Structure formats: structure tokens, C-alpha cells
Amino acid sequence: MDEVKVGVFLSDCGNQLSKILDFDALTNYVKKISDVTLVGRRSEFRRGEGLQAIKNAIESEKINRVVVAESLPKLSEVNIVQAVEEAGLNPYLVETIDLKHHCAWPHRETPKEATEKAKAMLLAAIERAKLLEPIEKLEFPTLKSTLIIGGGIAGMQAAIDLADLGFEVNLIEKAPFLGGLATRASRFFPTDDCAICIQSPVSDVKTITHTSRKCVYRSGFSEIPNLNILTTSKVVSVEGVPGNYKVTIEKKPRYVDEMKCIACDLCTTVCPVEVPDEHNAKLKTRKAIYMQVPNVHPPVYVIDESVCKFYDCAKCVKICPTKAINLDQKSEQIILNVGSIIVATGFQEWDSSVIREYHYGDYPDVITNLDLARMIDGFGPTGGAIVRPSDRKPAKKIVMIQCVGSRDRRWKPYCSSICCMISLKHASLIKSAHPDTDITLCYIDIRTTGREHEDYYERAREMGIKFVKGRPSEISRNPETNKLIVDVEDELLKRLLELEADLVVLAPAMVPAEGTKELAELLSIELDKDGFFKEYNAKLRPTETKLRGIYLCGGATFPKDVPTASLHAHSAAIKAVKFLTTGKIVKDQRTAVINEDYCGDCEFCPVTCPYGAISLEETTEGHFVAKVSDLLCEGCGICVGTCPLGAIELRHSRPSQMQAQMKGLMSVNGTSKPLVLAICCSECGHTAVDSSGMAMMKYPANVRVMQVPCTGILQVHQLLDAFKAGAQGVMVVGCKSDGCHYEVGVQKAEKKVELVRILLKEYGIEPERLEMFNMVYIEGNKFAEAAQMMTERIEKLGQLQLMGGS
């Protein structure tokens, strides 16, 4: 490489900083540092003429390292780095520091000390800059196709969005028909219109206005040219990397040719097998060849292979006028190559039979909300009549029970969030169709938090639906009258009630759909403590996962009503578009690199990497070395902090660079207080230092700040080296324990700090000289207080004595 020439650019903020810092002294100091060939000073360097000055220096003075002292580097760095790149220098050869917020402002009352600290900061930045190396940008090709798992409302909505934009979309559904829970739910709040209704695709020629919303069967959904729908299908394996996934699908036989079936219903008239219909809460029967309800999609019959007699009967085959039935159909494996995957597997009702005192599954007249929805549905098994399943007589007295399994530490501790609205909707629909029905709803708390949701509660009260605040303890049955009795305390009256009922409707907890766990394992993505798919960040990235290219939407992440699931689906679609649209992922190589001479045969780093970016590759027989995927590596350095052999380094934060920085910061004291090194992660830790400076909070100038990508990168010997470099005390400042931007880095750092404290004690050094702190951006005051506290603590402990001097 060429000779190193460092250009240093000092911004004095319109001469405001020079009121505190002695800029002439700083300039003279910097000029004397080896390899510094140019020192510039202006009001600012982050825009306009300032940027031009940096460019000129690169182009005419041939500087090849740029150190900029500018306020708010996190804001200005983007411009500076761009300008550097435009001038033809690798943009990663830039080091920025903040003399304003990290030095001048917090130490404004001790200007001499501040100037000395500024010298140390500049020396550290320059020494680190000298060791920086150019970093390349890599491109990884991505396929412009996507796989959506789950054909409920969310999956269908995301499929339409992506297909409309021209991407190749594969939608798979494990059931024989699309629609998911919506096909059973009848009507939905807050509109009380049909559940099975979607925004239709633009490819539908009959869609003439943007306001169009249609039943799935008339939406033209199946005719979208670039949408491939696979029913009776599930994922069996997933290989590959973001942008290039190879997914194997197993498609079970339908035994009916989708291209030939004309839905004439002749087959069901001859089929001799009759079984209870699960889809209709077993309130009616269906044949072995069947269609769920007449408006399902695809409008093609299916044979239930668990009950069909096949060639012992084959009556349907003979009668089918289009020869659509093929009893020899076999399961087939389909390979899909896709760039991204959207998980939309939804949720389901929890099995309430576990709560034995409620006798669900035991007393036929104890049903769930979904069962009740089938009765409310005009297409349903009772044609809209509300009956007791035991004798089919009209149910005149209904008791509804909320929170069955939800908000229950024994089963599902969370509030399932939609059940209050479902029950209120059901109660009012029944009451308006059959006003003489007596309905009592037992609740712990009624939760109607959405827009227009409280209207449902209001309407229900106005209609005469009774409310009892109390969770029933037991349902029993009078063997003579066959009526049910619900024991509940009305807490507001403090009176025990025995409510008589023809029908008891439970509102069970909503739980992840069957197969969620297995799918999570196939995709290597995480589930939350309740078993739902876990989003990357619940606040800001609600549809993303830890893996680029895999997205989540709908009830797969938590029970949702249709408006929310639909919103979630659109959001996942736009994320997938952002990922797919360019056909490539551009990523720089600020990643981990393995020194194969040292690496071998341990498995620490692949296990520790939160992103699955490290794998082991066999070199000679029985020996392994680690390999880093530059595509998956996020550059946190947790592997660096974990490697027992020092065989991994981050290209942009090598131990040598960190060492130089550390020595620089400890090179000049200039205060009467002991030097304290604050090692801050680049996320919350370092921004907390920013915010303390922005708010002009004061702390002493002996505290020096060093930035690392994540505190997880720190190695035991590095923390010890800090003392050797001259620190009398060391602070490690990371994100909150459960809020690490790299998942687990800060937790690793916490453990390492504990370990080093034990070691310090062994060496006869007070362990209190090292302390871990966790804070976020808005806790600038916490940083200032911690810096003050550490300084006082170290002052009390006195000078650190190291063998061989410091």
C-alpha cells in the first residue's frame, strides 16, 4: 500500500468551540503527529465548502486517511463518507470524532482540561485512521420471486400486493381450500360484513375502481398470471441464503383435477361415506369427497383420503362427467427457487377441553366462538339458527365465557386481544336475529380498544345483553333437564350466581397455528415465549425477522383482527419488494474474517453468532475451520469476543486498531483526576454519550470515550489491556440487557466484565475499577452521572499500581 498520509479536519462550529478549546494548540499538536500531512480548520465540514475542502485535499494533496472532528458525526458522517468516495478514496478510510458533544460542551467549565482531552481524542482517531484498511462492497444476486406460506386473509393480501407489482408469487396452503380462519368466522368486526372478502387484484379486468373489495371466489384471485397457488401443500425443507432460497414443497394429492372439475356436485350425491364435518363444528356431516362451503376457493372438490374407500367404491369416478377424479394421484415434491419468504400461517383456537371444569368436548352444548360462528353463518350447518348441539332445539338462554385459557398463568398468560370483540359481535348478531334470546356474557375485563370497537359494547348493552363481571368457576349439567348451570360470582353484587343455559359459548385463547414450531425450525427463525413467530423488533420492524429475506405477517406473530392482519400483510409485502426489487443485495465487507492459521476444531463462534453467519468447513480429515458468510454477517463482532484463540477479527475494528485508539485516548491526561476509559457500543451506549453532550450535562474531562461496534466484541485481555494502557478505571457501556441491537452482545459483555473482575481480584487490583453500564440514548444523564461516579470511586481507590509501571 501507498505511504499513509493523514488529513485532519477540525470544525470549530462558527468559532463557538474555540471559545472553549484552544484550536491553535490543537492544530500545532496534530501537525507534529507522524504521517499527518494536512490540517484544515473551518466552521463546518459536513456540507458545502467544507465537503469540497475534504475532496480537494484527497484529489490534490493525495491524502489517503481522513480524520474529521465534526459535531454529530452520526448525522454528518453520511455526507462526509459520500464526498470521500466521490473524490476517489475508499469511504471506509474515514474516522470521525465529536469534539463538541464529547468534549467542549461537557467540559466547558474546565477549558484547559478540555483542550488536553481533545488532543487525546485526536491522537486516538489519527492512530486508528492510520491502521484502517479499504473495505469492498459486495453484491449478492437475488431472485425476484417470493413464497408465501399460508393462504388466509393475510397471505392472500400479501400475495395480491406482490403479484400486482409483477413479482412471481407462490402461495401455499396446507388445507385443500384457501381462506384460513375467515372461511369459518362468518362475519367480522368492525364492519359486520363477510369475513371472506379481500381487496381484488388489478389484473382482474372487472376491477374498475380502486375501492373494490370482493369475495375471494369472484375476485379473480386465481387468475392472476404470476400467482402460483398450491393447496394441500406444506414446506418440507428450506436451503440457501437470503435472496436465493431453495424450498421443497410436498403437495398432497387432491384426487380431483383442478383443471377439469366443474363443481357439479354429482360426486357427493353418489359418495356413500359420511363423516362429521370438522369445518362446520361437527354440526353436520359431509361426504368423503367434499367442498367446504359453496363459495370456497379453489372451487374444486377434494377427497378425504383418511375415509375414502377408493377402488372398493369409485362411484364418483364413474359419475364424474368431466373425468376429473383420479384415485391414483400421488404426493409430489415441488422445488421452488425464491428470493424471499413471507410467513402467514396465522393462529387457531386453543383446545379448551384442558380446563376440565368447563367440560368442553364432554358436554355437547358447551361450544367455542368459532363453533358459534358456524351457526350464525347462513351457509353454515344450521342455516343461521342457534341451536343446542345435543338435541338441535333452539338455544334460548346463552351464557358466554371470556378468557378461557387466556390471561391464565397456567395456560396462556397473554390477552388474546380479539375475543372480547368476537363475543360482543356474536352476542349482538344473535340478539338482532333472535331478539327473544337471553344472553349473558361473563367477563374479567371487557377490552374494546380499537376504533369503533366500543360501539359494539354500547350496542350490546342497549340490546339487553346482560353482563356479569366474574370468571365462572365451573359448568355443570342438570341430568334431568339437560340444561347447563354456570357457577359464577357477580363481583359487583358480591353474590354467587348459578346461571342456567341451553348453550355455553367459550372464548378460548388464540394460539399459534399447528405446525408453527416445525416451520420455525425449517426456516431457522425464532418463536416468542408464547410460541408465535418473533419479529425482529416489535416496535419498528414488525414484519421482519433476524434473517434478511424472511418476513412475517398476520396472526402468525400474534392474534389479530382482519384490519390489523391486512395492514400487517401490506407492510410485509412492501418489505419484500424493497428486498426483491433490485435483484441484488449490496453489502460492504465490514464483516468478520478468520485467520485460518489459528482457527481450528472448536465450535464457539458458529454457536454464538446470532445470525447463523459462521459455519465449519472440513480442511483435512477430522479438522475444521470456521467460514464466515459475508452476506449473513452483520459485523457485530460477538464472534471476535468469543474466539478463545484470537482467530477472528472484524475488518473495520481489528484489535490493533482498537489498541491504537485506546493508547491514544490514554496518552494525555491534563487533568488532576485519574483517567477513566468508557468503552461504548456504537448503538445505545455511544448515543447516550452524545445525548449527555447535546444536553450540556457536565462530567469530568478525565473520562475518555472509545467506540466499538458492540460491547460483545470485547475480549478479556482487551479489558486488561485498558489498564495497561493507562486507564485507572474502565466503564463498559452497552445497550439495555434485553435491548442489544445484535441480540446477545451486551449479555456476553456483562458476563465478560464479571469474569474480568474476578481476574482483577486475583491480580490484586480492586475489581470496582471495572464496571458495566446499560443505557439508551435518552439516558444521557445516566452516562454523566456514571462518569462522575466512576471518577470519584477511582479517586478514592487511589493510584493503580501495575507491575512494570503503566
Place this chain on the structure above:
Amino acid sequence: MIQGEEEKTASLEFSEIVTSRLGGETIRRCYQCGTCASSCPVAKITERFNPREIIKLSLLGKKDEVLSGEAIWLCCSCYNCQERCPQKVEIADLIYALRNIAFEEGYIPNIYSDFASALLDDGRIVKISRFYEDKRPALGLPPLQPTGVDALRKILSATGFDRLQQKEKSQ
């Protein structure tokens, strides 16, 4: 209703005290769903006992009302409430904790006081009457042996039970 500063301080302390006692740790989980009350065989026959109400009063800091009342002594310890509580509040154990606090504070129904004296005197909470002694041989049972009352007294002394009982008597 909570009235005045004095009662406010007292209230906070009581809820804290219950939480710190063995069996009382889970009281603050209660969200007043009433499953306990409607599961309770005692509450079914008398309004004088309602576990939900006891918890609510305790949470609101109605210490004297809870400790001096008869309610906490009416629990039959069937553990139905505890089995069914959706928040895993250990209700029956909690009632024991409240009884212990009541005992320490000098609130104790006479019958329990008598049990305690009997226990200290001869190691049994119910005195063995001639009636039972006479029946035993006819049923082929051996005569009752004296209890190891010395060992028991040591335990009761080590746990502070005898001192508490003395305190009760003097009050």
C-alpha cells in the same frame, strides 16, 4: 376507600407485609376475576367468607378489617380456589399467611387459642377423652401412648410458637 395519609402509609405496608410472608408472595397477581369465590364450598353456604373479598381488602390495605374479622378463619383449606386460580395466586396458602399475621398481632378466635394451649400441654390439639380410650380395645386398637411432648415443646419453642401463645394469653 382509602382515607387520609396515615391510612395510606398503613395500607402500603400491609400489602408489602403479606407479599413477604410464606404463602403470601403471589397476592399482588390477583386481578379479581372471582373464580375463587365461585369455586369455594364455604362461600356457597355463607356470605361471611369470600376469598376474593379478603384479597381485595388486603390489597387495599384494610389490615384491621382483614385480621380482626372472622373470615380468614372460615377457610376449609380444600384448595379448590388455588387449583383454579388463573393467576396462580396461592389463595389457600395466602389465607394461612394471613392467619399467621393475625395470630402474631393478637387476633385469634378462642377455639384456636385452646388448640394451641392443648398442643403445648400434652402434644395434641384435641384432648383424648375417656370415651375414645374405652372404644379402642373393642376395635382391636392398642391404647394411645403419651406423645413425645418434650420434643414437641422444643420445636414449638425454637419456632417461637410458645412465646406467641404466652403473648396471646396475657392479652
